[in-house]
Amino acid sequence: MKKVIIAGGGPTGVTLALMLVQRGIAVTLVEAASDFRRVFRGEGLMPSGLNALSEMRLSEILEKIPYRQLDAWEFILGKKPLFKVDEPIEADTQPCTLVSQPPLLEALILEAQKYNHFEFIQGVAVKDLLKIDNRVTGVKLADGREIAADIVIGADGRNSIIRQRAGLKLERQPTSMDMLWFKLAANPRFLEENIFTAIGDGENAFAVFHGVEAGKLHLGWSLTDSKNTANSSDKTKVEWAQMFASISPSWLAEHFINHAESIEKPIKLSVVVGLCPSWHTPGVLLLGDAAHPMSPIRAQGINVALRDVIVAVNHLVPALLAEAENEEIDRIFSQIQQEREPEIIRIQQLQKEEGRQHELLPKNLFLRKIVFRLARLVNKAIRLSWIQRQKKMRQGVTRVQLEV
Template structure:
């Protein structure tokens, strides 16, 4: 039975992992409080790629049709342009299940949707503009969080879902292993005319790499640079930046003049790391707080959501019945470490053998695997499965018993 006298589970961070965790716990009848430090979810240069693995989870929740009512574009294939030649890498139409595409959906739309669904549940509370800056440490376990306004909130369990710069992860002294990321990303946007199809694409050429994410009337662009190279790029001047971008990604050329100020170019310092222990008594880290992912493949959102599903599968029934979650916390990392480890290993290979090679060569040659995928299109189902469904993907197994 649910113990109404116990404090709620506190989820720190209203990103994909935190919001999904809040939804699933409340759905199971667990009182949960999600704390988000910002006033809204509207921040640019966040990941937009909602993969089939995530879409399938919403189908299991009976929410896929409603989710897809939100503004989005469907991407059924993923490819790249190398030195002017187009290569198709993954064909999602070959996947099983109801979602055979990537939904390109601005993250604020996605998070607003999850918040809207969660607010319908009586056990769910979302507090915006509430920044957790520290932990309340008891003699045996973490007992809650401290907010920037001086407020102290007690909890049954703290879920640290506060991203790659997690304050709570550091406050809990959880051990972290840095895998090293040799790249950073400079984000900017360029206007475009709307097209009937989504034209998200990656471009490699002339020692440069740019990814253009089609958001309807503009491209959200990511220029990949070597780690720590932002000052060198800026020193060369904005005119050179525009010229390099237009030469690498020709669809940008027509409106590249719209980029008229360095304030419009944002730097993402890429991290690739993971915790070797995700928990302490009273606290569990998930998502980017547990494992910062490279933007390669756009998998970060989807891995974070998979973490939340795994954690809810393991913990929700115990929490709903008023049990002690601490003996179960280690099982979350045990469940997720294989998937995270394989994807991070693959990202390191891409950093070294694809991106690194592209940035070293002014006339790069497509790797053999890309040429094989063009020769045998049926093989494009394999990278689609890896990218779209991931490794050891999760399914909704947490209980559905919200309070009346």
């Protein structure tokens, strides 16, 4: 039986491990963290990600863990509504769904542990790769253990150790946006209707919605320049509440002021966006953020990663079950990249275009004045343009279907 080592116990690594062991492939999954309760994990599943879970017959697991659907998207400019779009945006699709990753990952691991040929090593990092004649043949763990395998798959995120040790290059795209991610007490309006609300005044902007965690609003504050970033670290809870309130409609501004003490210390999310020219080297394949870290715009990371898993399973399972030679497996790595890369490139382009829309107002005073005067007069056109830009990011650019 061929053996696979997967580094990284996030959605990419865990779903891939489960898909492989269900099809008779021996898998060792290595996760550096001692549990799944990371400080920050993305929660947004778009129709493309929900469809990928359905293809993998994992939708029932989703029903057993905490989740919360979005009811709508709303944009507020200068404290006044610009437009609103109800979920689901497209006919015959599921609404964008927020899912709590830790219980999802734990449930998937429990499923995988039903198979004797699955091994889960948690709380120990991969330190290096083992090689024979320029081919990777396994991994060396931080505790000194060495584990041999026929292939090693790096699903260990944007700062992938597997990518670094394999000598695979990540070509980063220039970005001008970092974010501060806050949690604070929920407002009853978000319980009645969970609306992803984007608020801006032309210079400052944030998005707020009710996450999966009961009674908690999530708020992402955009940091668009170094001065903004530097000044943000010194603000008190009250000062942040005043900042949020200063560009919010009255009902939300009042909530921020009244619940200032509930604002938790923010997490700084440094945005890394890029693409590896090659996702593989002899014995190694990268998937998910390890191969193509995505912008946070429209929550694409988990969704495209799940689609990576389906394509990888389609190609790898027949070859591994047939005991294919190393050269054939390496060719399959190339086929996986060729199939997935066009969608990744296009979605990163769409994210970049969407990001430019948000950058125009802060950089152009004249444009801000025009938009504030005319936006509500042409909001139907703006709304339609926004909907059209979202569709391919929500549904995916290519058709992805599990075939094995």
